[in-house]
Amino acid sequence: MDYDLTEFRALACRLADAAGAAIKPYFRAQLDIQQKDDASPVTLADQAAERAIRDILHRERPKDGIWGEEFGQHNITAEWVWVLDPIDGTRAFTCGKPVFATLIGLTYQGRSVLGLIDQPILSERWLGDCQNGARFNGEICKTSDCVEFQKARFATTAPEMFNGEDRARIARLTNAAKIMSWGGDAYNYALLASGHIDLVVEKCLKYHDFAALAPLIEAAGGVITDWSGQALSHKSAGDVIAAATPELQQAALAYLR
Amino acid sequence: MDYDLTEFRALACRLADAAGAAIKPYFRAQLDIQQKDDASPVTLADQAAERAIRDILHRERPKDGIWGEEFGQHNITAEWVWVLDPIDGTRAFTCGKPVFATLIGLTYQGRSVLGLIDQPILSERWLGDCQNGARFNGEICKTSDCVEFQKARFATTAPEMFNGEDRARIARLTNAAKIMSWGGDAYNYALLASGHIDLVVEKCLKYHDFAALAPLIEAAGGVITDWSGQALSHKSAGDVIAAATPELQQAALAYLR
Numbered sequence: 001m002d003y004d005l006t007e008f009r010a011l012a013c014r015l016a017d018a019a020g021a022a023i024k025p026y027f028r029a030q031l032d033i034q035q036k037d038d039a040s041p042v043t044l045a046d047q048a049a050e051r052a053i054r055d056i057l058h059r060e061r062p063k064d065g066i067w068g069e070e071f072g073q074h075n076i077t078a079e080w081v082w083v084l085d086p087i088d089g090t091r092a093f094t095c096g097k098p099v100f101a102t103l104i105g106l107t108y109q110g111r112s113v114l115g116l117i118d119q120p121i122l123s124e125r126w127l128g129d130c131q132n133g134a135r136f137n138g139e140i141c142k143t144s145d146c147v148e149f150q151k152a153r154f155a156t157t158a159p160e161m162f163n164g165e166d167r168a169r170i171a172r173l174t175n176a177a178k179i180m181s182w183g184g185d186a187y188n189y190a191l192l193a194s195g196h197i198d199l200v201v202e203k204c205l206k207y208h209d210f211a212a213l214a215p216l217i218e219a220a221g222g223v224i225t226d227w228s229g230q231a232l233s234h235k236s237a238g239d240v241i242a243a244a245t246p247e248l249q250q251a252a253l254a255y256l257r
Numbered sequence: 258m259d260y261d262l263t264e265f266r267a268l269a270c271r272l273a274d275a276a277g278a279a280i281k282p283y284f285r286a287q288l289d290i291q292q293k294d295d296a297s298p299v300t301l302a303d304q305a306a307e308r309a310i311r312d313i314l315h316r317e318r319p320k321d322g323i324w325g326e327e328f329g330q331h332n333i334t335a336e337w338v339w340v341l342d343p344i345d346g347t348r349a350f351t352c353g354k355p356v357f358a359t360l361i362g363l364t365y366q367g368r369s370v371l372g373l374i375d376q377p378i379l380s381e382r383w384l385g386d387c388q389n390g391a392r393f394n395g396e397i398c399k400t401s402d403c404v405e406f407q408k409a410r411f412a413t414t415a416p417e418m419f420n421g422e423d424r425a426r427i428a429r430l431t432n433a434a435k436i437m438s439w440g441g442d443a444y445n446y447a448l449l450a451s452g453h454i455d456l457v458v459e460k461c462l463k464y465h466d467f468a469a470l471a472p473l474i475e476a477a478g479g480v481i482t483d484w485s486g487q488a489l490s491h492k493s494a495g496d497v498i499a500a501a502t503p504e505l506q507q508a509a510l511a512y513l514r
Contacts, residue, residue, distance in 0.1 A: 041436060091438045095454045099355075181440060183441060184354065188352075
């Protein structure tokens with residue numbers, strides 16, 4: 001490995017601190033909700049948080065690329081690119097639920113090397129990379145040892161993600177799993193990294209939704225791929241399966257076929 | 258009114274304290290999940306929390322009735338009856354999500370007079386009754402002034418609640434609302450009482466799931482009925498609609514017809 005992530009970890013934490021400080025005043029406050037072209041909601045909080053992160057990156061890492069949900073792409077052919085979702089779970093955020101998250105991913109030469117999931121209201125932070133493992137608030141965390149679908153705690157965000165045959169596939173998973181929990185967005189993947197959820201299956205995520213997830217899940221001992229078992233990249237369609245173990249991933253892939 | 262709720266409010270808070278103390282050691286711990294006859298999950302935490310509440314009631318209010326999710330009915334023809342759901346949202350609880358709740362309802366001569374929703378991990382408590390209004394952590398709270406469905410934040414727990422034609426009805430609501438948020442269980446009703454969610458629609462709740470909700474929602478200025486607009490009671494089928502305003506309730510009822 002020809003790079004050292006130590007300073008990047010510290011910077012990612014400062015970026016999350018800045019985003020959290022920008023978000024907190026808006027949580028459970030009166031807030032205008034706008035609709036974007038893709039029909040997803042956005043608020044001043046989403047924008048303020050991404051701006052806070054970008055301000056620091058422009059100042060301290062001017063050569064790095066940025067790929068953000070709210071303010072688009074900048075220099076994304078750079079060696080280091082930051083992939084940002086300032087508030088993943090804006091719907092939950094606007095309902096006053098403290099289960100949204102700030103997502104910060106980092107790629108080196110196109111490969112995801114670091115991922116951070118931050119819940120600023122609860123002061124919960126998951127950070128994973130290939131050099132320092134996966135950590136929840138600084139302590140090592142790992143996925144569960146669940147290998148059987150019938151014993152799995154399965155989570156996914158919303159039925160609207162799934163149409164036609166996919167809806168039937170998810171219903172099969174829902175019926176077979178031990179526990180089914182709806183809602184959660186990226187917070188589900190964070191709980192998977194800590195061993196509290198065993199499986200997450202979702203559809204049509206954007207790159208900024210999942211770029212931060214893979215380094216964390218993999219460092220925690222889990223598996224994260226698309227629905228055909230392929231590694232995720234910025235070219236992925238965004239159909240994501242994350243599992244605590246390879247065995248559970250294979251069992252879930254069989255249900256999805 | 259021929260009764261004073263002051264002491265009952267204090268007692269309800271002590272019951273919730275005891276339940277929270279029983280629950281906390283189990284949150285995000287390794288925990289066996291059993292399935293009940295109705296296929297819903299139960300853990301040692303649910304049982305320990307209800308037992309903690311019942312111990313206090315047996316000691317301090319031996320003549321009162323108890324209607325609990327885990328340990329059944331005791332003397333429910335008494336003047337005062339406590340209706341208990343020690344962990345509403347056991348699925349969320351087993352996934353490590355801090356959005357489950359302890360529900361404590363109190364009826365006087367069959368009428369719901371006090372309701373408490375407690376989230377012990379976040380130290381969040383909603384308490385409502387007809388004499389002291391609705392309070393969140395001691396401060397007065399109220400529902401939003403949302404009257405239009407197109408501006409509403411709509412929440413419901415799980416698509417599995419709805420079958421056949423009901424599923425199409427909920428899809429119509431989901432498409433028409435400004436924001437749709439899945440998951441949440443009783444926590445959604447608590448957020449409605451604080452003005453962060455505008456509408457909750459659910460199906461087939463049990464009496465222990467909704468007995469604590471009506472006194473809180475009504476004291477906060479909202480409306481809660483069944484799907485035909487009738488008041489909820491222990492005889493209700495458990496099809497619940499809760500809205501921030503009467504206008505929004507009427508608009509939602511029209512979608513459900």
